[in-house]
Each structure stands twice: as C-alpha cells, then as structure tokens.
Amino acid sequence: MESPGGKGQPVDLLVEAFRKGKPGAFEAIVQAHQDRVYSFCARMLSDREDALDAAQEVFLSAWRNLSRFRGEAALSTWLLRIAANRCLNRIRRRKSLSEREAPWPESPGEEGEAIIFQPAGGEADLPDRLAETGEMREILTEALSQLDPGSRWMVLLSDVEGFSYEEIADLAEVPLGTVKSRLHRARMAMRRLLSPVA
Structure with a gap:
C-alpha cells in the first residue's frame, strides 16, 4: 500500500x-x-x-x-x-x-524516568563508560536547568540539536553576534556551575 x-x-x-x-x-x-x-x-x-x-x-x-x-x-x-x-x-x-x-x-520519580540531558553523538558500550556518562548527563542536566530559559533553549539547539549559529539566529530572529555572545555567556555560566565537578 x-x-x-x-x-x-x-x-x-x-x-x-x-x-x-x-x-x-x-x-x-x-x-x-x-x-x-x-x-x-x-x-x-x-x-x-x-x-x-x-x-x-x-x-x-x-x-x-x-x-x-x-x-x-x-x-x-x-x-x-x-x-x-x-x-x-x-x-x-x-x-x-x-x-x-x-x-x-534529578532522579526517577513515581511517574517514571527523569528526562535527562542527551548529548548528540555515540557512546562506547562498556559498562563503566556508560555509568560515567549517565552520571555526567545528570550533572549537565542540573546545570542546564539553572540557565535562564532564553539561554537554555539556545544551548539546547546548539549543543544538543546541532544547529549552527546562523540557524539559531534565524530561529531567534536576532543578529548572529547576539547568538554568539548569549551562547558564550551561557556556556561560561555552565562552566562555573560544573567547575566543582571538573
């Protein structure tokens, strides 16, 4: 058919x-x-x-x-x-x-599994690597949640969905330079949030 x-x-x-x-x-x-x-x-x-x-x-x-x-x-x-x-x-x-x-x-609740940060790209199938990756996802998810919503969606589009700066500028209807500066600030904020873990 x-x-x-x-x-x-x-x-x-x-x-x-x-x-x-x-x-x-x-x-x-x-x-x-x-x-x-x-x-x-x-x-x-x-x-x-x-x-x-x-x-x-x-x-x-x-x-x-x-x-x-x-x-x-x-x-x-x-x-x-x-x-x-x-x-x-x-x-x-x-x-x-x-x-x-x-x-x-942060963790599975009564209603099912938590929604976690899923970075793009493949992973090794080794159990210790998967456990390490799972922990890092939870840490990244927590850091991402602390960004303001406007920055969060730009980071999601860029670093999770793989959109280019140009595509994000088109989506946000802002100049390319604005996207670059906002993403830079958001990534610096995430780096500060993650620094105790690094």
Missing part, C-alpha cells in the same frame, strides 16, 4: 502531499518529527505532562500554518521554532502566575 509518508521520503514531498490533501501526509510529518519536538519541549520545560501538551500545540500550530511554510529553512527548524515559542510562553505563564519554575528532574 502506497503512503505519502513512506520511510525515507523527503519531508518537502510530505509538505506538498499535505497541501494537496493527500491522506496520511500530516500523520507522516508528525511521525517523522514527534520524538525530536517532544525531547526539546521536555528539556525546556522539565515536566513530562507540560512537554506533551506543548508538543501537541506545536503540531496543531503546524497543521494550521503548514500552507504558509515557505521551505526557506528545514521543516525541523520551523517546528523547533514553534516549539521554542510555545515553551517560552509556558515558562512566562508560570512566572506570571507567581509559580516557581518546575524543578529539573
């Missing part, structure tokens, strides 16, 4: 299929991007339920606005821009309601 969302099909073809009203096209787009969008939201919001709600909002917004997507950036970049905006709005809403930002999970 042919599907517009077949594996390996370029996303721009899926966008075209969606615009032409082909059945299953949008579901294929969601399937291709849902894990990345959810992971980003979870790291930004440090709350599983909030992240699920935000990810749903991202795809609802995408469904409403996909006809206006011009393809100047990758679809994943466009979706992460929506995700960043949704997450920042939720964080602002928390603060406006005088609620403290949800604590960054």
Whole structure:
C-alpha cells in the first residue's frame, strides 16, 4: 500500500502531499518529527505532562500554518521554532502566575524516568563508560536547568540539536553576534556551575 509518508521520503514531498490533501501526509510529518519536538519541549520545560501538551500545540500550530511554510529553512527548524515559542510562553505563564519554575528532574520519580540531558553523538558500550556518562548527563542536566530559559533553549539547539549559529539566529530572529555572545555567556555560566565537578 502506497503512503505519502513512506520511510525515507523527503519531508518537502510530505509538505506538498499535505497541501494537496493527500491522506496520511500530516500523520507522516508528525511521525517523522514527534520524538525530536517532544525531547526539546521536555528539556525546556522539565515536566513530562507540560512537554506533551506543548508538543501537541506545536503540531496543531503546524497543521494550521503548514500552507504558509515557505521551505526557506528545514521543516525541523520551523517546528523547533514553534516549539521554542510555545515553551517560552509556558515558562512566562508560570512566572506570571507567581509559580516557581518546575524543578529539573534529578532522579526517577513515581511517574517514571527523569528526562535527562542527551548529548548528540555515540557512546562506547562498556559498562563503566556508560555509568560515567549517565552520571555526567545528570550533572549537565542540573546545570542546564539553572540557565535562564532564553539561554537554555539556545544551548539546547546548539549543543544538543546541532544547529549552527546562523540557524539559531534565524530561529531567534536576532543578529548572529547576539547568538554568539548569549551562547558564550551561557556556556561560561555552565562552566562555573560544573567547575566543582571538573
């Protein structure tokens, strides 16, 4: 059975299929991007339920606005821009309601595993290396949670998602120099937070 969302099909073809009203096209787009969008939201919001709600909002917004997507950036970049905006709005809403930002999970709780920092790249399969990496992820997650939300999402995009400075500048709609200086300050802050561990 042919599907517009077949594996390996370029996303721009899926966008075209969606615009032409082909059945299953949008579901294929969601399937291709849902894990990345959810992971980003979870790291930004440090709350599983909030992240699920935000990810749903991202795809609802995408469904409403996909006809206006011009393809100047990758679809994943466009979706992460929506995700960043949704997450920042939720964080602002928390603060406006005088609620403290949800604590960054440090260990598995009653509702399941904590969401942890997952740096890009492969890992060795040796048990001692994996244990060491797991501890470092928890330390990095804690440090990342202490950054202000604006800096946190830039670090996530750059150091976790692998976005270039230019792509982040496009996402944030700020000059390239602003991105470089904000990332530099955020990384210096993380270095200070991590210095007792190093």
